[in-house]
Amino acid sequence: MRTVHPFASALFVSLAATACTRKGIQTALDNFFLAAITKQPLFTIPDVKITSNGYSQANLNNTPYANITWLERPEFKIQALDVIACQGARYTVSRQKNSTGGEEPALVSVRLALSDNDGPISELEILNIKNGSHYFFRPDRFEDRTPAIFNSSQAFPPGASLLQTAVLPRKDIIAVANTYIDGVQSGKSEGVKAGPTCRRISNGEIEGTKCIEGLEQLKWPVEQRRWIADLETGVAFGSMIFRGALQMPDDTGDLANEFIAVKDGKIREIRAAVAYSKKDINAMWPEDTTRSYVNAS
Numbered sequence: 001m002r003t004v005h006p007f008a009s010a011l012f013v014s015l016a017a018t019a020c021t022r023k024g025i026q027t028a029l030d031n032f033f034l035a036a037i038t039k040q041p042l043f044t045i046p047d048v049k050i051t052s053n054g055y056s057q058a059n060l061n062n063t064p065y066a067n068i069t070w071l072e073r074p075e076f077k078i079q080a081l082d083v084i085a086c087q088g089a090r091y092t093v094s095r096q097k098n099s100t101g102g103e104e105p106a107l108v109s110v111r112l113a114l115s116d117n118d119g120p121i122s123e124l125e126i127l128n129i130k131n132g133s134h135y136f137f138r139p140d141r142f143e144d145r146t147p148a149i150f151n152s153s154q155a156f157p158p159g160a161s162l163l164q165t166a167v168l169p170r171k172d173i174i175a176v177a178n179t180y181i182d183g184v185q186s187g188k189s190e191g192v193k194a195g196p197t198c199r200r201i202s203n204g205e206i207e208g209t210k211c212i213e214g215l216e217q218l219k220w221p222v223e224q225r226r227w228i229a230d231l232e233t234g235v236a237f238g239s240m241i242f243r244g245a246l247q248m249p250d251d252t253g254d255l256a257n258e259f260i261a262v263k264d265g266k267i268r269e270i271r272a273a274v275a276y277s278k279k280d281i282n283a284m285w286p287e288d289t290t291r292s293y294v295n296a297s
């Protein structure tokens, strides 16, 4: 008879447990927006690393954090909570102060990393999209609530039966999401693991009728792809640089934050936050290959 000492097995479980919790990451994301609105300090490590639209910032007040006054759609939260990487990302519509003292809607996508065990924020990567940041800008087209495809479990996606549904590990969620980015780069749709109704919505604007349409117009190198993934919902979040932008001067690229809902092994919907940048901008963040979590399943 095989016996396992109960204490030894409990110890194994706790050592194997992930370093952050969904609740801890979710709370940190909530607090980012709450602190921005109320102009309270954030709970960060002393040498927190911050970027805003691709550039390093020493001070939070040099980021959109300083201008956010309200949330336009508080119940709209496209997000990925990654307990293995101790990171989370969220995309929503804020209201921000503008240059004439008024307020305007602006899109915000933020990725943050926590120190181990839901500790203080160690990384903050903000992408802010105001009117004029990109050709696509439709803050009025966002839903009031998070669409179910983004907040439902991988195991029970809307419209599917449990028996048909593949629940993917972290690496596979990312691999499926990355097939779309490979398609952007190659201009070919064949390898994209897209579901039959896969939509891509950029800054609120629905692009075409299917996410795999029109890839041949793009064919840009897409570099510095960095990914996290939500095991519960199957939502992958990728931050990357498109070395090109449609109908823009040759030195222009897109900074892109892609929230990709993967259900049953296929891409069901993509919500992208994109802002023009210098095409040759360098990412200020480490490549995934240098991260300790890269091989975690």
Ligand SMILES: *[C@@H]1O[C@H](CO)[C@@H](O)[C@H](O)[C@H]1NC(C)=O
Residues within 6 Å of the ligand: 061, 062, 063, 064, 065, 066, 067, 097, 098, 099, 100
């Ligand atoms: C805050 O808004 C003002 C007015 O539009 C603008 O000049 C400034 O650049 C904004 N700050 C940031 C960090 O976006």
Ligand SMILES: *[C@@H]1O[C@H](CO)[C@@H](O)[C@H](O)[C@H]1NC(C)=O
Residues within 6 Å of the ligand: 098, 099, 100, 101, 102, 103, 104
């Ligand atoms: C600032 O926002 C107000 C609305 O609150 C708007 O009327 C005004 O045109 C905006 N100013 C600029 C420069 O966009």
Ligand SMILES: *[C@@H]1O[C@H](CO)[C@@H](O)[C@H](O)[C@H]1NC(C)=O
Residues within 6 Å of the ligand: 131, 132, 137, 138, 139
């Ligand atoms: C963006 O600004 C332009 C004017 O520069 C205005 O015509 C347009 O309505 C604005 N869009 C939004 C969504 O506010």
Ligand SMILES: *[C@@H]1O[C@H](CO)[C@@H](O)[C@H](O)[C@H]1NC(C)=O
Residues within 6 Å of the ligand: 145, 146, 147, 148, 151, 152
């Ligand atoms: C997910 O979104 C749906 C549709 O907006 C909403 O009814 C539901 O309450 C949300 N569920 C969770 C767990 O947030």
